[in-house]
Amino acid sequence: MLLTTENLGKRYERRGVAVDALRAVDLEIEERAFVAVTGPSGSGKTTLLLTLAGLLKPTAGRIRFRDKQLEGFSDAQWASFRHANLGFVMQNFSLVPYLSARENVTLPLAIAGSKGAAQKKRATELLERVGLGDRASHLPRELSAGQQQRVAIARALANEPALVLADEPTGNLDPALATDVLDLLRSLNEESGTAILMVTHSPEAARAGTHRVHIEDGLVVDASLQPA
Amino acid sequence: MNLAGVAWKELSHRRSSLVSGLVAITLGIAVIVGVRSVTVASEHAVAVKLDSLGANVLVLPQGATVDDYHTADIDAPTFPEEYVERMVTSALLGVENISPKLTRRLKVEGTPLVLTGILPDSEVASKPTWQLEGLEGATVEHVCSGKLGAHADPRLQRKVIDVLGEDECILGYEAAHRLNKREGDTIEVEGVTLTVNTVLSATGTVDDDRLFMHLHAMQEMLGIGAQVSAIEVMGCCEQISEGLLSKLRNVLPDTRVTGIAQIVSTQIETNRLMDKISWGILVIVLLVGGLSIGNYMWGNVTQRRREIGILRMLGARRARIIGLLLAKAIVLGIVGGLLGYALGTLVVTIMGPDTLGLQVRALPGWLGGSVLLAVTVAVLGSLLPAWLASRFDPSANMQEI
Numbered sequence: 363m364l365l366t367t368e369n370l371g372k373r374y375e376r377r378g379v380a381v382d383a384l385r386a387v388d389l390e391i392e393e394r395a396f397v398a399v400t401g402p403s404g405s406g407k408t409t410l411l412l413t414l415a416g417l418l419k420p421t422a423g424r425i426r427f428r429d430k431q432l433e434g435f436s437d438a439q440w441a442s443f444r445h446a447n448l449g450f451v452m453q454n455f456s457l458v459p460y461l462s463a464r465e466n467v468t469l470p471l472a473i474a475g476s477k478g479a480a481q482k483k484r485a486t487e488l489l490e491r492v493g494l495g496d497r498a499s500h501l502p503r504e505l506s507a508g509q510q511q512r513v514a515i516a517r518a519l520a521n522e523p524a525l526v527l528a529d530e531p532t533g534n535l536d537p538a539l540a541t542d543v544l545d546l547l548r549s550l551n552e553e554s555g556t557a558i559l560m561v562t563h564s565p566e567a568a569r570a571g572t573h574r575v576h577i578e579d580g581l582v583v584d585a586s587l588q589p590a
Numbered sequence: 591m592n593l594a595g596v597a598w599k600e601l602s603h604r605r606s607s608l609v610s611g612l613v614a615i616t617l618g619i620a621v622i623v624g625v626r627s628v629t630v631a632s633e634h635a636v637a638v639k640l641d642s643l644g645a646n647v648l649v650l651p652q653g654a655t656v657d658d659y660h661t662a663d664i665d666a667p668t669f670p671e672e673y674v675e676r677m678v679t680s681a682l683l684g685v686e687n688i689s690p691k692l693t694r695r696l697k698v699e700g701t702p703l704v705l706t707g708i709l710p711d712s713e714v715a716s717k718p719t720w721q722l723e724g725l726e727g728a729t730v731e732h733v734c735s736g737k738l739g740a741h742a743d744p745r746l747q748r749k750v751i752d753v754l755g756e757d758e759c760i761l762g763y764e765a766a767h768r769l770n771k772r773e774g775d776t777i778e779v780e781g782v783t784l785t786v787n788t789v790l791s792a793t794g795t796v797d798d799d800r801l802f803m804h805l806h807a808m809q810e811m812l813g814i815g816a817q818v819s820a821i822e823v824m825g826c827c828e829q830i831s832e833g834l835l836s837k838l839r840n841v842l843p844d845t846r847v848t849g850i851a852q853i854v855s856t857q858i859e860t861n862r863l864m865d866k867i868s869w870g871i872l873v874i875v876l877l878v879g880g881l882s883i884g885n886y887m888w889g890n891v892t893q894r895r896r897e898i899g900i901l902r903m904l905g906a907r908r909a910r911i912i913g914l915l916l917a918k919a920i921v922l923g924i925v926g927g928l929l930g931y932a933l934g935t936l937v938v939t940i941m942g943p944d945t946l947g948l949q950v951r952a953l954p955g956w957l958g959g960s961v962l963l964a965v966t967v968a969v970l971g972s973l974l975p976a977w978l979a980s981r982f983d984p985s986a987n988m989q990e991i
């Protein structure tokens with residue numbers, strides 16, 4: 363099993379009022395799975411994704427990634443974990459505006475301290491794989507929204523992660539571009555075997571996943587974790 | 591690419607922000623260097639002006655009083671002229687000029703006068719009126735500022751008298767009037783004939799009633815051997831405040847070494863005041879400069895929240911985020927320090943003479959200091975913003991974008 367959560371909970375304090383964003387979430391995500399997490403706005407989908415990435419601290423429960431228990435990790439351990447095992451694709455691309463497409467893709471490699479030539483080779487390969495080999499030196503503002511999201515997907519794969527966390531990856535794209543991006547994610551999942559956990563409120567996007575989880579009010583109300 | 595490369599890209603991407611940051615640091619350092627240069631120049635000018643007040647240390651025979659020196663009675667005590675050599679060979683720091691004097695009250699052609707024997711090559715024409723009388727000689731090198739050489743301002747230059755021969759004398763205004771003598775006239779003193787070299791203009795001091803002649807000629811005339819009544823010393827005010835008087839007492843234990851209180855205390859107090867003002871300004875400028883740099887860095891960090899969140903998301907540790915922001919501060923500090931030094935020095939050296947009436951010189955020793963200061967202030971001003979940036983909640987950032 364790639365990732366398991368047991369009774370995962372996240373409680374916020376907002377103006378003195380406790381809000382349970384996640385309540386006793388139990389999940390099991392297999393290696394190479396493509397899981398679509400759906401639910402209405404404010405249901406806790408993004409909180410679940412951020413908690414699994416260590417970007418939010420859970421207030422209850424356990425998280426296991428392969429043979430590692432993650433819930434007690436320090437900030438530095440989480441940073442190393444994210445860097446070694448996770449890739450991210452966010453709704454509005456999260457690209458650094460003053461870095462070219464290639465430089466954005468090399469960011470995870472730069473953080474790892476890999477050498478310049480190796481970075482460049484890897485970034486070029488990935489950009490070609492997402493169909494942007496000829497746009498490597500373009501800045502994000504010189505690319506369309508769909509192209510920017512492709513750069514973000516290439517970056518997510520730079521360090522060969524076991525799991526890509528995608529938060530509404532098609533949220534800012536028109537339907538045609540959304541389909542392109544979903545096709546790309548699906549092909550990467552099938553070809554590279556990288557597991558994907560994609561949060562989306564769109565039923566169409568959710569159909570790209572091989573597994574489904576539906577969350578409402580912080581609770582998993584439907585988990586079709588068997589292949590669709 | 592590495593994270594330093596990311597910092598460099600950010601610098602070149604946000605040029606307007608870079609320029610405003612550089613301007614903040616450059617101006618801060620320029621003000622510090624400018625103020626310091628002007629302060630050093632004005633301290634020097636004030637010190638030279640104070641030193642030009644004349645002799646500020648008097649060496650008298652043991653048991654003699656300052657009154658004895660001024661009244662110059664016939665039986666006033668004396669001590670050997672060789673003491674001058676002793677002072678010279680002791681190589682005391684801060685002794686700018688030594689002038690031995692022998693004074694005696696005598697009747698000259700029936701008129702009571704004070705005769706003062708001086709050594710022309712060590713007697714300083716410190717009073718402007720003396721210099722106006724054509725008594726100028728070689729310019730005395732200043733040692734008080736720590737640099738040998740004459741002062742650029744002619745009003746502050748002091749020169750020894752090199753025109754007084756052993757058969758000549760200089761008459762004070764009143765003495766000449768009473769003796770009815772003019773330049774070129776001869777005068778009989780104790781059987782010796784002297785030619786009046788110069789008649790001084792009225793100075794309003796005891797000099798008006800005096801007849802100045804060569805010390806050695808006066809010693810021979812009086813038959814008292816190589817004796818003097820006093821040694822007037824021009825001490826640098828800085829060294830006087832650091833204990834020159836007691837050092838002189840050690841060299842000449844059987845004499846009375848006294849500071850001319852009013853001159854010395856003025857010199858010391860002014861020196862201290864200048865020093866305090868200088869450091870006060872420096873502290874204020876440092877605080878203001880540091881705050882403005884910190885403010886700039888905070889603005890920059892806030893502007894970069896999103897990127898910092900992206901880097902944290904991708905696995906950059908907090909220490910690397912802090913390093914990334916401090917790298918920028920160091921680059922800005924080095925460039926701003928160099929530019930600030932150049933600007934500050936250029937402005938005060940060009941504008942100093944016209945606007946301040948001061949010859950301001952560059953302080954090369956401050957070049958390294960300016961860069962170090964700029965880097966230190968930039969790093970200190972950035973530490974808190976960088977630390978806070980490393981604590982940004984990346985999840986809030988992720989949801990926000």
